[in-house]
Amino acid sequence: MASNITVDTLTKGGVTLNTDEIVDTNSTQVCKAWVNFDSAGGVSIRSSFNISSVTDVSTGKYTVNFTSAMPNNEYSIALGNKEINRYINGNDVTPTTTSFGLASQYPANNGYYTASFISAIVFSE
Numbered sequence: 001m002a003s004n005i006t007v008d009t010l011t012k013g014g015v016t017l018n019t020d021e022i023v024d025t026n027s028t029q030v031c032k033a034w035v036n037f038d039s040a041g042g043v044s045i046r047s048s049f050n051i052s053s054v055t056d057v058s059t060g061k062y063t064v065n066f067t068s069a070m071p072n073n074e075y076s077i078a079l080g081n082k083e084i085n086r087y088i089n090g091n092d093v094t095p096t097t098t099s100f101g102l103a104s105q106y107p108a109n110n111g112y113y114t115a116s117f118i119s120a121i122v123f124s125e
Contacts, residue, residue, distance in 0.1 A: 032075070033066055033122040039104070040116045050122075060104045060112025061091060064120060069097040075124035077102075082117040 009016050033050035037043055039062065043054045055063040073095045079088040079102055086106055093101030100122075104115040 028123070028125050030123075031121050032070065032124045034120065035064060036117070036119045038116050039114050039118060057101070058112070059114060061101065062103070062118070063093070063099050063101050065099045066097075066122075070122070070124045071097070072125070073097055075122050078121045080119045081115055083113075083115055086113060086115070088115070088118055088120075 031049070033048075035048040035051040035054065036046045037048075037054050038046060039054075039056060039060075043056045043062065045051065045054060050067045052065045052067040055065065057063055075095065077090060077095070077100060079090070081088045081104065083104070085108075086104060088102055088104050091101035091103040095101075100120075102118070102120060104113050104118060105111065106113060
């Protein structure tokens with residue numbers, strides 16, 4: 001059986017928080033997972049939240065694996081990179097509750113490349 005504690009303010013070390021300022025991590029307005037990784041010379045995750053691993057599928061194609069599954073496969077993903085004249089896309093892999101695919105491509109010819117900086121954030125219910 002779940003228990004509830006109701007308070008108006010919380011204080012720790014002289015810092016007081018109004019409980020209205022506390023973030024509900026179950027909210028749909030909170031990022032559910034994120035990752036920043038380098039794929040040059042093999043995948044290396046720089047930093048992440050709720051990401052267990054990134055799999056190098058082939059040159060420029062990756063599978064990002066969640067530590068805790070999403071409630072469904074209808075989540076939103078925002079992707080980014082630092083490469084000039086190149087882009088990151090959602091690949092042709094259908095997202096699942098446990099992973100999603102992404103790819104790094106050249107816009108001129110849609111060829112795949114190994115990116116040194118890829119980031120992704122995920123929002124879900």
